[in-house]
Amino acid sequence: MKHKLLSFLLGGAILTSVAFAQERKITGRVVSTSGQAVSDATVVVQGSNVATKTDANGNYSISVSKGGKVVFRSIGFEDQIVTISDQATLSVTLSSSNSALDEVVVVGYGSARKVGSVVGALTKVSGKDIGGKPTANALEALQGKVPGLQVFTSNGEPSTTQSIRLDGVGSLSGGNTPLYVMDGIPIGSGSIVSMNPEDFESVTVLKDASATSIYGARAANGVIYITTKKGKAGDRATITARAQYGWSNLANRKPQERFMTRAELQGLWLETGYRTQAQIDEINRTYPNDFKWDEYYYKKNVPIKQYDLNISGGSEKTQYYISAGYIDQEGVMYRSNFDRITLRSNITSKINNWTTVGLNLGGGYDRRQTNGWGANSTNGGLSMFVLPWFSPYDAEGNEYYDKAIPGWGRYNPKYLADMNPSPSGNQQFNPTAFIEVKPLSGLTLRSQAGMDYYNSRTSIRRLPSYDGAKGKGTATEEYSQGVYRTITNTVEYKNIFKDVHEFIVLGGQEYSDYRQDDFSGSSGGLTDDRLILLSNGTIDKDVKQSIDEYAFQSYFGRISYNFDQKYFVDATVRRDESSRFGKNLKGANFWSVGAMWNAKKETFLQNVEWVNDLRMRLSTGSQGNSGLGNYDALATVGTNTYDNAVGWGISTPGNPNLSWEKQLKTTFGVSANLFGRITLDADYFHRTTSSLLMSVPYPYTSGFAEVRSNAGNLVNNGFNLGLSAQIFKSEDYYLTPYINFGIVNQKVTEIFQGKDYWVVPNTGVSWAVGKPVEFFYPVQAGVNPDNGLMQWYLPGDNISQSTQDPNRVTTIFNSTALQQSTGIKRYPPFNGGFGFASGYKGIYLNVDFAFSKGKYLINNDRYFFENPYNFAGNNQWRDVLDYWKKPGDITKFPKYGQVNQFDSGLIEDASFLRMKGLTIGYNLPKSVFRGQNFFRSARVFYTGRNLLTFTNYSGPDPEVDSNLTYGANPNTKQSVIGLELQF
Amino acid sequence: MKNFKNILGIILLGTVVQSCNIDKFPQDKxxxxxxxxxxxxAKNWDNATFSFFRSRSYGIYSQVTDVQADQLNAVQDFGNVYGDEHRWTNFLSDNYSIRDIYRNYYSGINNLNTAIKGYSTIVPKNDAEKTLLNQYIGDAHFARAYYYLNLTLRFAKAYNASSAESDLAVPLVLVPDLEAKPARATVDAVYKQILSDIAIAKTNLMSQKGKLAATRFTIDAVIALEARVKLYMSDWGGAANAAVQLIKEGKYPLTTTQEAFRKLWIDDSGDEVIFQPVVSRPNELPNTISTTYGYSAANKDYRPGFMPSLWVINSFSNADFRKSVYFKEVTVGGQSLDKPQKGIVVNKFAGSLVTGLNIDLTTNYVTPKVFRIAEMYLVAAESYFKAGNEFEALKYLNELRIARGLTAVSSSGNSLFKDIKDERTKELIFEGFRLDDLKRWGEGFQRRDPQLPFARTGAEYADKKVEANNLKFVWGLPANDVTINPNIVQNPGW
Known part of the structure; x- marks a missing residue:
């Protein structure tokens, strides 16, 4: 069977050659470069179905004719082909394949290069780790896969976009989102959810100065480079079709289960005297239920469907990849859904010996709706205030639909969703075209143009039949168009002198501009559900419009040199001019220098067999963050209306000196491949951000609350590690575990106005010199057992130090006077992921975990749900039963009648470990497909997302990326089954 | 072929040196x-003066102090909206109401300062333009005086001639200066500035004759502001003169019937009104005072956050035209009520379904009646009383009482003062005057007599007792300015 399978696998159906010459038996041994036997290596006669395997000692024997070619292959090694002459024995040494190093990447303009020859630090995540997930946004696939990259999904909306941070938080209010570039063209992070992850060949995260400085004023947060799939030349096209179907649920229902039952809540009401027994009896007569509301507001088992079809192929001259995809996902909360159709066509053609042209067209149409009853709404985030004895069903079991639920006084969430539709339709279009000319050997001229375009329409209605405003429907139509255009021209010259001196010189120019054009119209007075266009309205007719623009003009260059693939150096420069910068500033200049040493090339390592590869890199350079508003630099006057006439009033204070945030990043890294099995990537980085973009607070007497300015410095340094191993490897089974993580330390070194600290108002977050961004809040000292009052520590003279002296406490709350450092970091210092890929025969199992440690949140839900006096009359978590009743009681909560405050009691450890992905699949054996050449392969699989969450956080979702959270639409989990066929 | 290759190369290189325009300016500003x-x-700036004035009327600008005072009780389901203000205990300097009121008055002042400075750079082409420009200057000074009065009322002790030169009020900012870190001016200095702005407004608006329900500042509006300011300054003669001037002018007669009084409040008839900003749907909507109303279309009942205490309602006799206009008995619902039941809500700002401002009663849009003649009667009565002229005091008090369907009183001495205070409290109820009146009268309060079972009970709510010397009668300056501006001294008790 093994033999048969192998012969099928390797020989295919090509058995045209029947001219058997004299066959003879050849024997030998297959060893690795370290001399170890390679067992289970495949030995096959090329162009035949003759194949065998090596035994445990690496020995084999096979029949082959003279002039035949024998191929030796084993996972983790380079193939070796030997032409047979007269020998009877043939022993071969296989060298480890560093396929990762041979992979090609595109690094900041210029032509593609092998990963191993790039000085810049980068991590590439390949398409197989991105496609096929039960989530619309490709970005989530990066979670836990890239050392130093923190990826969080903050909510359960199917159309959400993840928050991404590389190497910590380098900007306090200039934004921390990386620059996204797809096939050389910058795109907005919000566009990615409109694209099919299946179309991504790879996503490469560019990390250090050598890799990012060439992107200049937008590169401080790193660059995420998306490469879409290309066709591969072959005699026959490859068609892949896949269908997936599954269900979504809340990732974690524990917080919902904290709410009290009828008996518990009534017990509390009686005990605190909030209600008398007689009143409780009355309630029980009127509302004899004990309803589980969480499953009413947060649906169960909502469907998700995904279909993908792609075809790739081509000839030597022209390659194509075309694809179509569809996803339809419903959210767990009402009126939350997303469906998306995508199409892509990527064509590259070599029109003559020196000219290549390419056109990538990616487009899609998606429809989305999000739950509109926000975090602060008792129809949304605070719906769990509902008392358990109310019920959405009447005595006959009929659901209340178009009238308020008795007692609760609010409509059924489904009714609200039905009556208040707000669907958006978004057209996304991402074309990229290039022409590349090589007029001389080594010289490449390239012009590329592309854009990121969306066109979004939202139709918001309150239907006239809505019971809450009967006959008074409203209509709003919103239109938004964004065009982000980029044109890039580069010249690259590449040459090798004396076989060892390789130079690549690159120069280029780039112009990009963005224009967003929005308008909306609305009308009211709609009376009939059949007549709900804007023009059917009779009153409140209103229009709005806004236009936002910016532009960048840039020049850049790079020189790369390597000596014999052993010593590499490169240097980059970039100049950016932008419409966003203040009048007093012309342009921003950026630079980097970097070096890499390929140690394996040194003679002293050449014979160290367990070291297959060892490289060290060091780079330093500057980048910018241009996350200032489009017109923040200008002092402007806007309009308003009085008595149907236009009025002019001050809009923005302006700042003619407003500039980009400046970053200097230095990275030292080591990457290695050991024993042919272990891959290691480690780096240490140091980021210094200066001229921090801040909304510097001003006294209100100035007429402004804040002015966008450059002030302050921030330092981040840390360590990233990626480690993977091939523990078992053979054609039949494999197990490759991995771990990636990043540790980062942050320190504010200077802020505005020479202050030592600034507590950002109403956030609980402080920027204090010499410390990371921290939570500053009044610090609880526990409930005084004698009087049942909450106590807080009195801050010391320096509130940047946490002062917790049991002898200095107060029971009088004051949010400003008691605020002080809690010693808790705002940003999680330790993030990463681990997992493994494994397989046995046709069965495979892949598991991916993501984690964050040292992550804290102000759990504002607890202010609502653990505040039985302040929110009396609403349901609460049962934790509140632990309150002070009599002297001597040691309790979590003070005596009834005290308001629980915004203090350190709400700050909770939201560290988590989440099983982000679990895939079990089965590849049908090849024998199934024998005898036909239509199907190539087939597999069935199960994929789960967020199946397990481990956290001590009590709120709905620990993954929320914020300082404070309440009423989150929490993350969901998916279980999906799928079928994939290849033709 | 080789040539073509070179030409193409040159074209590609040529595009490298193209230059592009990177200047971008906003298109809506x-x-x-x-x-x-x-x-x-200048006319556009002047329009904005009114637009900003409208957005600084009603809403939090009058509602918050009433919630803080003694006439309203939080209901069980009030959701902690204005909870700190109502309880006093945790009313702190980082409170949003404090922040918003302070910040918005100052951003209004910054606009006015910018406009006043800008106006001085414009050269009018002719006399007609000159007249217009003078009017705009007058409008700006009027609005600035009004904002500074309200800031001082909130953030300073009541005017006391003996300590006004040392009591701290708010910083006086009279020219736009982004980098300024002004210290607080004294109560005396701020009132002097207010009077100086009023004087300029008086000169420049002399030809803007007053008329009923004017929607631009008129000379009468200036005089009404003067009367109000001088009352707060205990300038009894000045206050009485200004108030009586408007009363005697006769342009703003008191309504005399129940129906006319109802229309004045509910249907925005404009009677008695000296100045009110323009309001209209959909772009010129006013702030509302709806926390005391809370109509729920879903439940067809009312869910106010605060309800008036019974003693307040009962202080109006049944003959009083105001009672049925200011209050309304309705069905009150709410999750914590075991079932909906009858209760009394504030109806004064309910809004009308006939003015076109409201489609249903969930919105409560009404025209803010910023200056009304009734206030002038009360200013006159109180000022004459304080000046020792009980005859004139009684006269104006009784004219108002009779217009409201009541009989004349003939009290004197402290009893007359109490009658004047009670009348003022009733007439101006929930328009934002109560807390300032208690403060300047030196009175504390004891909340009492809540409507049950709706109201929250307990020492922090329906039984709240506040002494006259409670430091939180005077609001603390917002934490932001105390932190950012080293020259700011915080009020005691904050």
Whole structure:
């Protein structure tokens, strides 16, 4: 069977050659470069179905004719082909394949290069780790896969976009989102959810100065480079079709289960005297239920469907990849859904010996709706205030639909969703075209143009039949168009002198501009559900419009040199001019220098067999963050209306000196491949951000609350590690575990106005010199057992130090006077992921975990749900039963009648470990497909997302990326089954 | 072929040196430096003076102090909206109401300062333009006086002639200066500035004759503001003169029937009104006072956050035209009520379904009645009383009482003062005057007599007792300014 399978696998159906010459038996041994036997290596006669395997000692024997070619292959090694002459024995040494190093990447303009020859630090995540997930946004696939990259999904909306941070938080209010570039063209992070992850060949995260400085004023947060799939030349096209179907649920229902039952809540009401027994009896007569509301507001088992079809192929001259995809996902909360159709066509053609042209067209149409009853709404985030004895069903079991639920006084969430539709339709279009000319050997001229375009329409209605405003429907139509255009021209010259001196010189120019054009119209007075266009309205007719623009003009260059693939150096420069910068500033200049040493090339390592590869890199350079508003630099006057006439009033204070945030990043890294099995990537980085973009607070007497300015410095340094191993490897089974993580330390070194600290108002977050961004809040000292009052520590003279002296406490709350450092970091210092890929025969199992440690949140839900006096009359978590009743009681909560405050009691450890992905699949054996050449392969699989969450956080979702959270639409989990066929 | 290759190469290189325009300007805004070129520009700034004035009337500007005072009780389901203000205990300097009121008055002042400065750079082309420009200057000074009065009422002790020169009020900012870190001016200095602005407004608006329900500042509005300011300054003669001047002018007669009084409040008839900003749907909507109303269309009942205490309702006799206009008995619902039941809500700002401002009663849009003649009667009565002229005091008190369907009183001495205070409290109820009146009268309070079972009970709510010397009668300056501006001294108790 093994033999048969192998012969099928390797020989295919090509058995045209029947001219058997004299066959003879050849024997030998297959060893690795370290001399170890390679067992289970495949030995096959090329162009035949003759194949065998090596035994445990690496020995084999096979029949082959003279002039035949024998191929030796084993996972983790380079193939070796030997032409047979007269020998009877043939022993071969296989060298480890560093396929990762041979992979090609595109690094900041210029032509593609092998990963191993790039000085810049980068991590590439390949398409197989991105496609096929039960989530619309490709970005989530990066979670836990890239050392130093923190990826969080903050909510359960199917159309959400993840928050991404590389190497910590380098900007306090200039934004921390990386620059996204797809096939050389910058795109907005919000566009990615409109694209099919299946179309991504790879996503490469560019990390250090050598890799990012060439992107200049937008590169401080790193660059995420998306490469879409290309066709591969072959005699026959490859068609892949896949269908997936599954269900979504809340990732974690524990917080919902904290709410009290009828008996518990009534017990509390009686005990605190909030209600008398007689009143409780009355309630029980009127509302004899004990309803589980969480499953009413947060649906169960909502469907998700995904279909993908792609075809790739081509000839030597022209390659194509075309694809179509569809996803339809419903959210767990009402009126939350997303469906998306995508199409892509990527064509590259070599029109003559020196000219290549390419056109990538990616487009899609998606429809989305999000739950509109926000975090602060008792129809949304605070719906769990509902008392358990109310019920959405009447005595006959009929659901209340178009009238308020008795007692609760609010409509059924489904009714609200039905009556208040707000669907958006978004057209996304991402074309990229290039022409590349090589007029001389080594010289490449390239012009590329592309854009990121969306066109979004939202139709918001309150239907006239809505019971809450009967006959008074409203209509709003919103239109938004964004065009982000980029044109890039580069010249690259590449040459090798004396076989060892390789130079690549690159120069280029780039112009990009963005224009967003929005308008909306609305009308009211709609009376009939059949007549709900804007023009059917009779009153409140209103229009709005806004236009936002910016532009960048840039020049850049790079020189790369390597000596014999052993010593590499490169240097980059970039100049950016932008419409966003203040009048007093012309342009921003950026630079980097970097070096890499390929140690394996040194003679002293050449014979160290367990070291297959060892490289060290060091780079330093500057980048910018241009996350200032489009017109923040200008002092402007806007309009308003009085008595149907236009009025002019001050809009923005302006700042003619407003500039980009400046970053200097230095990275030292080591990457290695050991024993042919272990891959290691480690780096240490140091980021210094200066001229921090801040909304510097001003006294209100100035007429402004804040002015966008450059002030302050921030330092981040840390360590990233990626480690993977091939523990078992053979054609039949494999197990490759991995771990990636990043540790980062942050320190504010200077802020505005020479202050030592600034507590950002109403956030609980402080920027204090010499410390990371921290939570500053009044610090609880526990409930005084004698009087049942909450106590807080009195801050010391320096509130940047946490002062917790049991002898200095107060029971009088004051949010400003008691605020002080809690010693808790705002940003999680330790993030990463681990997992493994494994397989046995046709069965495979892949598991991916993501984690964050040292992550804290102000759990504002607890202010609502653990505040039985302040929110009396609403349901609460049962934790509140632990309150002070009599002297001597040691309790979590003070005596009834005290308001629980915004203090350190709400700050909770939201560290988590989440099983982000679990895939079990089965590849049908090849024998199934024998005898036909239509199907190539087939597999069935199960994929789960967020199946397990481990956290001590009590709120709905620990993954929320914020300082404070309440009423989150929490993350969901998916279980999906799928079928994939290849033709 | 070789040539073509080279030409193509040159074209590609050529595009490298193309130059592109990177200047981008907003299209819905203009640069400040370009905005004071003509009197037509000044007119636009003047319109904004009114637009900003409208957005600084009613809403939090009157509602918050009433919630803090003694006439309203939080209901069980009030959701902690204005909870700190109502309880006093945790009413702190980072409170949003404090922040918003302070910040918005100052951003209004910054606009006015910018306009006043900009107006001085415009050269009018002719006399007509000159007249217009003077009017705009008058409008700006009027609005600035009004904002400074309200800031001082909130953030300073009541005017006391003996300590006004040392009591701290708010910083006086009279020219736009982004980098300024002004210290607090004294109560005396702020009132002097207010009077100086009023004087300029008086000169410049002399030809803007008053009329009923004016929607631009008139000379009468200036006089009404003067009367109010001088009352707060205990300038009894000045206050009485200003108030009586308006009363005697006869342009703003008191309504005399129940129906006319109802229309004045509910249907925005404009009677008795000296100044009110324009309001209209959909772009010129006013702030509302709806926390005391809370109509729920879903439940067809009312869910106010605060309800008036019974003693307040009962202080109005049944003959009083105001009672049925200011209050309404309705069905009150709520999750914590075991079932909906009858209760009394504030109806004064319910809004009308006939003015076109409201489609249903969930919105409560009404025209803010910023200056009304009834206030002038009360200013006159109190000022004459304080000046020792009980005859005139009684006269104006009784004219108002009779217009409201009541009989004349003939009290004297402290009893007359109490009658005047009670009348003021009733007439101006929930318009934002109560807390300032208690403060200047030196009175504390004891909340009492809540409507049950709706109201929250307990020492922090329905039984709240506040002494006259409670430091939180005077609001603390917002934490932001105390932190950012080293020259700011915080009020005691904050």
């Amino acid at each position: 203009i640069e400040l430096s370009q905005s004071f070129q003509t009197v037509e520009d």
